[in-house]
Amino acid sequence: MKLFFTISLFLLAFLKLQGQNVKVLNSVTKEPVFGVAIYNVDKSKSIVTNFRGEADLSEFSETEDIYFKHLSHILKKTTKESLGDSKTVYLESNTQGLDEIVISASKFEQNKKDIPQKITSINSQSIGFTNPQTSADLLETSGQVYIQKSQLGGGSPMIRGFSTNRLLITVDGVRMNNAIFRGGNLHNVISIDPLAIQNTEVTLGSGSVIYGSDAIGGVMSFYTQKPRLSYTDSLLFKSNIVLRYSTASDEKTGHFDFNLGYKKWAFVTNASFTEFGDLKMGNHGPNEYLRPEFVVATNSGDYIIQNKNPQIQKYSGYKQLNLMQKVRYEPYENLSFDLGLFYTATTDIPRYDRLIRYKDNTLRSAEWYYGPQEWFMSNLQITKLSSRSNLYDKIKTTLAYQNFQESRINRDFQSVIENRREESVDAYSFNLDLEKRFSPRTQIFYGLEYVYNKVMSDGTEENISNNLISNTVSRYPNGASWESAAIYTSIKYKPNPKFVFQSGLRFNHIVSKANFEENNTFLNLPFNASKNEAGALTGTAGISWSPNNILQWKLNASSAFRAPNIDDIGKVFDSEPGSVVVPNESLKPEYAYGGELGLKLNFSKVVLDMSSYYTYLDNALVRRDYTLNGENQIMYDGELSNIQAIQNASKAWIYGFEIGLKMSIANHLDLKSQYSIIGGSEEAGDIEVPIRHVSPNFGNAHLIWSNNSFKMDAFINYNGELSFNELAPSEIGKDYLSALDSNGNPYSPSWYTLNLRSQYRLNNSTTITATLENITNQRYKTYSSGIAAPGRNFILSLKFSL
Template sequence: MKVFFFFFFVVALSQAQQIKVLNKQTEAPIWGVAIYNFDKTKSVITDANGEANIKMFSASEVLYFQHLSHIINSRKKSEIEKNHIVYLESNTQGLDQIVISASKFEQNKVDIPQKIISINANQIEFMNPQTTADLLENTGQIYVQKSQMGGGSPMIRGFSTNRLLITVDGVRMNNAIFRGGNLHNVISIDPFAVQRTEVTFGAGSVIYGSDAIGGVMSFYTKDAQLSYTDTLQVKSNVVVRYATVNNEKTGHFDINLGYKKWAFLTSTSYTDFGDLTMGSYGPEDYLRPEFAMVTDNGDVIIENSNPKVQRVSGYNQINMMQKVHYEASKKFAFDFGIHYTTTSNIPRYDRLIRYSENDLRSAEWHYGPQKWFMANVQASKMRSNSLIYDKAKITLAYQNFKESREDRDFNSTIRNKRDEALDAYSINLDFEKDLSSKTGFFYGVEYIYNQVMSHGQEVNIQSNILTPTVSRYPNDANWKSAAVYSSIKYKPNSQFVFQSGLRFNHITSYANFKENNVYLNLPFESSKINAGALTGTAGLRWSPNTIMQWKLNGSSAFRAPNIDDIGKVFDSEPGSVVVPNKDLRPEYAYGGEIGLGLNFNNALILDLSTYYTHLDNALVRRDYTLNGNTEIVYDGELSNVQAIQNASKAWIYGFEVGLEANFTEQLKLTSQYSITRGTETDGGIEVPIRHVAPNFGNTHLIWASNNFQVNVFANYNNELSYQQLAPSEIEKDYIYAKDTNGNPYSPSWYTFNIRTQYKITDSTSFTASIENITDQRYKTYSSGIAAAGRNFVLALKYSL
């Protein structure tokens, strides 16, 4: 019996000296915290669960807690033993040094030979973006196009839409109907729910496969946080926001229930946007002098009492998220997440401002509710003695996308309606193994299955008779991807890192055109694609001294034709229709990047990078023939026939520079500037590329203290002349300003802005901004809707 009590006492004492180190903001465990005494004669490191045993220290000793991404902290051991938890404050600069997207496991950003930017939850809260597209634009390094207010299509290094990849919690959002035209799915992600965003510039196909040519946008949403005690811990946040320029009214609520092993997080956001008002000073071409309205007596043209108000552009959106976390043991954890987003009808503003001769062409043109649902589960093994892995993750996900389009010409009785739905299933197995103290190995396998449902109908608005018509996509088409990938990291010392990776991807797809052939009479009944793609990357980081850091990277990437490329039927522009093409192959990109970082004792930091990409077998929209015809009737209009084809090559290059000058601990200046150039072949000649943005940049003067911060900044954008516009952009002259010769062009513009945040108490903060102070009237390049004029934004946050 004495032996039993002695054993029980030893176990209890050992458990009593086991502590956990957590991030104060997120309550996530912090791995790799160095814990030591004053003279550093004793030390211990926290494990993957943030845990460490401090029995080696005496009760009277002061312990110091040090970690790369957190502010150093010190506590007396006797105080720590009261609740066994130590919280560390995040160091914003340090947080930006840890990234996951490069290999799906945590790595130090300075070791990655590609340019990656990170935006954390605190920065997002201060940015106060209306949508996630605005979040990306606020980085100052990503260009965003908007066809309508309910949209936002990012452009990165001359690439956009389905040549960029979006992931949410490691799950691929890109699907088989992601189009080559401007794409707005990123607004389905709730900025209030995002814990961290990582954007990789350049190719990412080795880890993420098809579409990751120009960059990868990785969104990691907030996780449910444990209490690590037997006591229930409740945390909650409430945010309300109002913006004047579109009468935005936003409310957000989240609550976290944390137990010792179980945690639950619920998050909900609702936003209502009115019509967007443009600025007062700029091109008159952007004004909205009149708009179409549907009345009981038919369609009428209404004179706009305020041409700066972009009638009709408002919509609303709701975002919901549920997270569950279960920590079965120190080695095993399970995460389950559900995301659901839906919108109201979203007016397609750029189509509503088109004219046919002297009258507005459309009485109605809107996207139906854009719905996105994702359920994913991830099982993680944090430590293992296995010979083949140290860490492992398995991620299973199901997504459902629903979207539709409805349009009706002015005074027409026929409304065209096309509905699409897509089911996406995916499974990923990812592993990390340290081959030695200097070499790490990452590898994984992936399988994706997409199934597309698509229907078209014409609705007679007088008789309500429904008539089937050609659908946008071949109904019941499918797209599959299977891949194996790996990468290796060799770091012989702190000055040098070499990383390389390889991926083999096999893509198959099938589309049956039998239903649509009733209307199209295609010379084929079906399309099958069976293609393999081998891509690789290799890069190094070299820091010869404390001032200089070089990065060099070369890579290849690919995009396999999806169902949107193979089988889409739609009016690409006034007087043109795109039809299916079964003879498509993957397009490939080959590129390189050189980066130089200069850090002069943190007083002045410069970040320079230049890049080049060659796109081969590019999938582009070009004129086509259907059964020998160059024109067909589509939705009642004689239209020029086009199709997606492997008909081009492209060359894109650019230069980026960033600067940070720290004058004091509170005051700093930051600035970024991006230059992109590129051409592609069209009919044997080189022409500008559609998604190459103008030169753009920003400059910020930031002052921050404990409770107050202010950011005074300017955004600026160069002109794109008529000669610099892509042919497809020239054809959309109705969205552009006119130069002195009457030709479309994209004028230069600038805005001055101020953003402030005041922490009233530990639980309450207030954010206020004035955007576009001088009320400039402008459009970002290729946008159908004009940007916001002078805007006052007020937000209040209360945390429990």
């Protein structure tokens, strides 16, 4: 009887203790929130939630006010009594982002409001709700990145008038840009699986002090899912399965990931597979975008077939596989070892913009496609976040290896010669980043970087009638190398909570080497080898000033650079019909000098965020007419072509204004809007002309309603017109991409789309996301795109979580 009584008392005490436990969850994702500070009014009682979002409230009384505070969520006040039996607290994310933490500005965590530059962030909740098909689409949802698409398997970002190799991409802190990143539209960002991303930070404007060459217009930093440890003896298991279907491209996506967390070890496995069919465009818009006919290649020859439905963009479909494996080892607090392995592969990707070109009123190409695009990365990161060293408080070491595989295959209509060019890049990198706080007001960030790229390139042509293969000029000099060594330092001075000053310097030394002997068999260049060396010193200085709770000013000035890479120095390719680009060994870095002024007005219910910027690009690397051995034409792939080369032959001026609005209209109802105005010109001989990658003015507006289980977003995306006179000369020559105005000249029309997105959480494990895009079925292209955007498109996604 005593034993029974003792057990009963124990059970009652245990149940009472359990009844004192509270669980803190994110109001949208229902994920546990770790590290929530829970305290009473005078902070005499306090506790912090564990990794399950749980905490024991037994020391608090039933009626006293209890505060729940977390850096990325809105402060909440409640009582134990009001929690009732559920003992669950839902925290709302801090949508204003005033206390948001960012990493990309210095490689270590900083408060976003301390950064003089503008950084826009996309967290996992937003990614789950917007449900992007590719990482390019993910960037577009920010409302601050413009996306161009040459084909369905593409997505070339434009930021503040810059694009391609003047923008930098990083994945988990590792530089993705390599020696053959080109100045033409670049689509490597789609190799990053959007379903594996935890958050993304886009730095608008120069990032050269921290990231070096290429970071002229901005830095896109992708951070993938981190393995989560248990910190206890029990296993922490988390898993997600995602299934998605969209109608416009007949997209079918399957994804799974799972986390195994132990006390010191954790593992994340992630896999996605996507199949896209031919994309269907909308009903209402320019007839020039329609696909009236296409080429079919058979054993008996090439035939032009009438398209039964000209809105179907034959051929544009492809498939993609993404794999990720990450391992984390944390032997003790503040020291971690992180290993990441990434692999992405596509099937052949049709180059749609090349398939719609005509020559003498006949489709020019029978075949034009990218071969399987593969990307592999392994990176090891060692991080120590607490140290008594005189040299640093925090230190991060990153070692990475990447391999890029890509190829281009094309054959003219009725031709028996198929041209094939294959490239491979091995990229090695080492980064050492350190942080040291000298006083409560002053801290410095400094580090060094070394990058080495090796380029392998091969060119062949095959006679498909007899299968004979012969060598031809390769796209790049085989065996070329590009290496960069750099040191940097920056200082942050914060004398009081209202004022922050940050400044930094970076010195880079870059060496490119190329051997042209193989290609000289075909080109007869006046040199057999080249070595290009360049040094670059860049800097930045800026302030963030918040005189009161309403106003925040940001002012920043910076310089940036891009060193010539192997694509600039040694590329051979057909830039446009009748033109071929050849190598040029006499290149120097291009420099950008810019300034930015930002103002944020926070009226609690209404937040206005405005920025204006100006950038001057000097010694710009641009494609211009060129002579080779005194000749201005050369035979290339069987066609007499005008000779061009990349040259330091221009200057450019880019300017713009951005404004964002966030407004709380009513309980659970918010309005968000973003609008960007961009302009610019560059030198072309004695005149100034529009710049190729300055996008039209663009914007969006979102009306969002949400509660604990349901969220709905009714939104509009819109885009201004670029008239014939506003097009860059290189775009005027690509009339097959454009609509025609009343005078028969190419131009980029304005457009808009009406859209509706919703998400419903059935229970803690099942979420449905449904989106209806382009409700009015508009037919449009984003500026400079070869492929038309989707028409009316229904996207349905199911997510199962354990």
